[in-house]
Amino acid sequence: MFVASTWAVTLSCNNEASHSDDVTLDVGDGRKVSGITCLAKHLQRTSAEFRDVSLEDRMQVEQWLEYRLYIESLQDVESERAVLQELNSYLQDKVYFVGHSLTVADILLYHSLHRVFKHLSFHDKERFINVSRWFNNVQHDRRLRQSLTLLPFVRSPLYSGTSSH
Missing domain, CATH: 1.20.1050.10 (Glutathione S-transferase Yfyf (Class Pi); Chain A, domain 2)
Incomplete structure (x- = not known):
């Protein structure tokens, strides 16, 4: 359930418009996270490093x-x-x-x-x-x-x- 809500949020903000947001991460299964802010949010939500935060x-x-x-x-x-x-x-x-x-x-x-x-x-x-x-x-x-x-x-x-x- 947590993963599903994470995908919904990160994929919904892929249209972020900013000159420094040209980065895209392929997260598997044909899904991509685009934009530095969305990428940072995705990594924060899925990385083991942030589990204790x-x-x-x-x-x-x-x-x-x-x-x-x-x-x-x-x-x-x-x-x-x-x-x-x-x-x-x-x-x-x-x-x-x-x-x-x-x-x-x-x-x-x-x-x-x-x-x-x-x-x-x-x-x-x-x-x-x-x-x-x-x-x-x-x-x-x-x-x-x-x-x-x-x-x-x-x-x-x-x-x-x-x-x-």
């Missing part, structure tokens, strides 16, 4: 996956700043978006917000200090960052990467 946390992850689509649709600086302010408030007393460890929500939100953070001044990054702290924390994992640029969060380097000895 509470239903509430799984639903929060799905909520953030949907919110990611909203972020992807932003077209102007004012809307981006409003989202950053909202996320900044949410992350005021949190390290990650759901629970106490990195989830697929953090990973996909990081990738969606990279284009926004890329154009922020140091002043703006300081203004949105909580979401900046989260972003900077997540971006330091090379596996998650992949080909995205490591963005600076301090005006001057605290130390150089080279030794004078």
